[in-house]
Amino acid sequence: MPENTGPHLIRGARPLGGDPVDLLFVDGRIAVIGPDLEAPEDARVVDATGLVALPGLVDLHTHLREPGREDAETVASGSRSAAMGGYTSVHAMANTDPVADTAGVVEQVWRLGREAGYCDVRPVGAVTVGLAGQQLSEIGAMADSAAQVRVFSDDGICVSDALLMRRALEYVKAFDGVIAQHAQEPRLTEGAQMNEGCVSDRLGLPGWPAVAEEAIIARDCLLAQHVGSRLHVCHVSTKGSVDIIRWAKERGCDVTAEVTPTTCSSPTTWWRATTRSTR
Amino acid sequence: MRARKPTSGEGTGVPSPSPEVPETPDVPEGTRAVLDGNEINRALTRIAHEVLERTKGGEHVTLLGIPSRGVPLAERLARRIERVEDLSVPHGSLDITMYRDDLHLAPARALGRTAIPAGGLDDRVVVLVDDVLFSGRTVRAALDALGDLGRPRAVQLAVLVDRGHRELPIRADYVGKNLPTSLRESVTVQLTETDGQDGVLLGPARPSPLKGGLRPGSSQPSHSTPRPGSTARSGAQTPADTKEGDA
Amino acid sequence: MRHLLSTGDLSRDEATLILDTAAELAQVGDRSVKKLPTLRGRTVVNLFYEDSTRTRTSFELAAKRLSADVINFSAKGSSVSKGESLKDTALTLQAMGADAVVIRHGASGAAHRLAHWVDGSVLNAGDGTHEHPTQALLDAYTMRDRLGRLDGLRVAVVGDILHSRVARSNVLLLTTLGAHVTLVAPPTLLPVSVHTWPCEVSYDLDDVLPKSDVVMMLRVQAERMRDSFFPSVREYSRNYGLDGERLGRMPSDAIVMHPGPMVRGMEISAEVADSPRCTVTEQVANGVSLRMAVLYLLLGGS
Numbered sequence: 137m138p139e140n141t142g143p144h145l146i147r148g149a150r151p152l153g154g155d156p157v158d159l160l161f162v163d164g165r166i167a168v169i170g171p172d173l174e175a176p177e178d179a180r181v182v183d184a185t186g187l188v189a190l191p192g193l194v195d196l197h198t199h200l201r202e203p204g205r206e207d208a209e210t211v212a213s214g215s216r217s218a219a220m221g222g223y224t225s226v227h228a229m230a231n232t233d234p235v236a237d238t239a240g241v242v243e244q245v246w247r248l249g250r251e252a253g254y255c256d257v258r259p260v261g262a263v264t265v266g267l268a269g270q271q272l273s274e275i276g277a278m279a280d281s282a283a284q285v286r287v288f289s290d291d292g293i294c295v296s297d298a299l300l301m302r303r304a305l306e307y308v309k310a311f312d313g314v315i316a317q318h319a320q321e322p323r324l325t326e327g328a329q330m331n332e333g334c335v336s337d338r339l340g341l342p343g344w345p346a347v348a349e350e351a352i353i354a355r356d357c358l359l360a361q362h363v364g365s366r367l368h369v370c371h372v373s374t375k376g377s378v379d380i381i382r383w384a385k386e387r388g389c390d391v392t393a394e395v396t397p398t399t400c401s402s403p404t405t406w407w408r409a410t411t412r413s414t415r
Numbered sequence: 416m417r418a419r420k421p422t423s424g425e426g427t428g429v430p431s432p433s434p435e436v437p438e439t440p441d442v443p444e445g446t447r448a449v450l451d452g453n454e455i456n457r458a459l460t461r462i463a464h465e466v467l468e469r470t471k472g473g474e475h476v477t478l479l480g481i482p483s484r485g486v487p488l489a490e491r492l493a494r495r496i497e498r499v500e501d502l503s504v505p506h507g508s509l510d511i512t513m514y515r516d517d518l519h520l521a522p523a524r525a526l527g528r529t530a531i532p533a534g535g536l537d538d539r540v541v542v543l544v545d546d547v548l549f550s551g552r553t554v555r556a557a558l559d560a561l562g563d564l565g566r567p568r569a570v571q572l573a574v575l576v577d578r579g580h581r582e583l584p585i586r587a588d589y590v591g592k593n594l595p596t597s598l599r600e601s602v603t604v605q606l607t608e609t610d611g612q613d614g615v616l617l618g619p620a621r622p623s624p625l626k627g628g629l630r631p632g633s634s635q636p637s638h639s640t641p642r643p644g645s646t647a648r649s650g651a652q653t654p655a656d657t658k659e660g661d662a
Numbered sequence: 663m664r665h666l667l668s669t670g671d672l673s674r675d676e677a678t679l680i681l682d683t684a685a686e687l688a689q690v691g692d693r694s695v696k697k698l699p700t701l702r703g704r705t706v707v708n709l710f711y712e713d714s715t716r717t718r719t720s721f722e723l724a725a726k727r728l729s730a731d732v733i734n735f736s737a738k739g740s741s742v743s744k745g746e747s748l749k750d751t752a753l754t755l756q757a758m759g760a761d762a763v764v765i766r767h768g769a770s771g772a773a774h775r776l777a778h779w780v781d782g783s784v785l786n787a788g789d790g791t792h793e794h795p796t797q798a799l800l801d802a803y804t805m806r807d808r809l810g811r812l813d814g815l816r817v818a819v820v821g822d823i824l825h826s827r828v829a830r831s832n833v834l835l836l837t838t839l840g841a842h843v844t845l846v847a848p849p850t851l852l853p854v855s856v857h858t859w860p861c862e863v864s865y866d867l868d869d870v871l872p873k874s875d876v877v878m879m880l881r882v883q884a885e886r887m888r889d890s891f892f893p894s895v896r897e898y899s900r901n902y903g904l905d906g907e908r909l910g911r912m913p914s915d916a917i918v919m920h921p922g923p924m925v926r927g928m929e930i931s932a933e934v935a936d937s938p939r940c941t942v943t944e945q946v947a948n949g950v951s952l953r954m955a956v957l958y959l960l961l962g963g964s
Binding site: 332333337338341343345 | 855858
């Protein structure tokens with residue numbers, strides 16, 4: 137990553153939303169925090185009056201689409217967007233083409249991130265070969281690679297086989313890794329088109345029941361605790377899931393979770409607003 | 416009939432065909448009765464006799480009323496013929512909605528009843544019965560409908576009122592009353608069966624929803640819902656816009 | 663009313679007008695000249711993405727009896743089989759001047775989408791597992807014709823409710839018209855939110871039959887068994903099939919309906935299917951009059 141190592145003085149920012157102060161950066165690190173700092177001779181001065189200063193954010197769940205779908209996104213374009221939004225580190229999911237299930241692919245993504253130079257790009261490795269849910273990918277090789285992969289996920293597809301999930305959780309303990317699960321029971325969601333409930337039933341559209349997500353989360357929390365490993369739950373979307381994760385944390389399970397706007401938006405509201413519009 | 420305020424100049428320049436109009440209780444303002452119940456009955460009795468004369472005893476006659484007010488008129492005629500000749504005359508109704516030439520000018524209308532008497536129409540002398548003969552378009556539609564229902568020996572037309580202004584080469588065989596009218600007037604027939612009282616009223620034409628320059632047969636209807644009292648409207652209204660009063 | 667997409671869009675007056683109009687038009691089928699000039703010069707397109715000879719023929723006959731020009735556009739052997747999208751097909755039909763499109767499609771909501779793309783009227787002839795409005799209307803017509811009323815009528819709908827567009831359209835329409843609907847099925851074949859529907863639900867056919875004026879049997883496809891909706895044809899038939907003995911426990915004037923095609927030995931026994939109380943063929947005949955009424959009311963006016 138090209139280092140911008142000259143001194144920087146940021147004036148009037150509010151660290152974590154507190155009182156305005158000045159921050160002096162030297163060699164890429166915070167050297168001094170205090171009011172009315174003297175600017176070194178060669179420093180670049182930035183007026184941040186009214187702005188909040190935060191540590192760089194980490195995005196655990198991005199799709200940079202490279203390799204394979206460079207028409208949609210590249211490591212460079214995605215990490216540049218991330219940097220503009222205040223992110224200094226992004227995790228790039230493994231459902232690329234080819235799938236990031238070998239050291240070669242994760243190192244390529246990692247290098248592309250370094251070359252782009254906007255923020256840290258941390259590739260996520262696939263849990264199973266080709267995301268096929270049949271056999272573990274070379275998790276250890278990816279962990280040992282230059283990319284030093286620690287997060288593994290078949291995101292986009294659920295690791296639905298309970299035994300395979302158990303093995304993956306156990307395996308990553310060797311290097312303090314974490315399995316990020318796309319929680320979706322596949323048989324309960326075959327052909328599903330929208331949240332299962334009164335609207336899907338009325339429209340005759342195959343429903344996607346909340347239990348399809350919650351059942352997998354509950355199972356994986358129990359598995360993670362049983363084998364003493366770490367679980368991360370991707371894009372939680374139901375109240376029941378939150379309840380289960382809270383319950384699991386209370387009983388000592390090492391589980392984290394994330395939530396996104398896209399997976400919580402509801403077509404139900406839209407349908408209610410537009411129905412009868414074509415009479 | 417909906418009550419309407421009289422318009423200035425209403426009735427001016429219009430021939431008054433019936434100078435001595437009997438008092439009818441429910442005559443809306445701006446409207447005058449041209450036939451009362453007794454006169455309607457006398458006209459129907461006369462038509463009954465004429466039908467028997469013209470059809471040489473009425474043996475082959477079938478009466479078909481055109482909904483809505485032609486139907487009770489056909490029933491009354493049948494009863495009168497039975498009384499005069501001791502002859503049971505088959506009678507029914509013929510809805511012409513599906514044969515109208517102006518369907519595209521208004522929202523789809525509810526259909527009237529078509530009831531063809533047992534024995535059908537083949538080789539019968541069919542007498543179509545309606546309340547008002549105006550443009551002739553309803554009768555044209557009725558003739559088309561008859562053609563799909565059978566092959567009568569002859570078709571004749573009986574109307575309670577002929578108000579003129581024909582747009583097709585059609586005439587009535589039996590007329591209760593010839594009533595020369597202006598296109599700025601409307602003729603409303605009321606019958607006990609449908610309206611609670613008998614009477615024929617002459618009033619100003621209903622205001623048109625369209626802007627001027629219109630002539631009969633070229634303008635659009637304003638509604639199609641059944642109304643109390645059938646009105647053959649004129650002036651800014653097309654005579655073909657409603658079935659009622661347009662025999 | 664411009665389209666007929668869902669029976670839920672119909673008010674009681676509108677639905678009654680359709681039934682009354684169909685009752686008048688039923689006479690046309692008894693005449694020597696089975697034709698009315700009403701839709702002369704109008705073009706009706708039958709756009710069928712699913713094979714359904716019965717429904718397509720019914721719509722075709724209805725349109726022809728009203729003198730409309732009818733074009734049958736089936737997915738097989740047309741541009742659709744070459745990969746054309748529904749929207750492009752719709753725009754093609756639009757360019758040809760179709761006044762109405764009758765659409766049968768495997769996807770729920772297809773008719774609704776189509777209605778946004780064409781200027782003419784869209785008639786939903788069955789979309790996925792969503793609705794089949796003309797089937798429900800002809801069912802209501804048949805009930806009224808046989809039993810003289812709909813208000814207060816007790817109707818049991820039995821079978822695969824979950825996958826049935828006929829059931830959805832019937833629940834909405836019959837409720838609008840004042841009938842009381844009870845859905846009867848094993849819990850696996852009922853939608854999870856069925857308790858929010860304006861009807862009763864029962865898992866026990868024998869409990870419902872004596873209290874029903876009409877029983878409507880829905881077809882149950884054998885492939886549902888492979889998907890574990892029920893264990894075996896024998897068990898389904900024993901619990902939810904209508905046989906002569908069960909029919910005997912219904913009120914003496916109760917009728918048996920079926921949207922067809924029937925699977926004899928599955929949801930209905932041959933004895934019941936051939937009984938004079940079974941209205942299957944009447945439903946087919948009424949379907950033509952009913953579809954004439956809908957076409958007239960959608961296309962006959964301005």
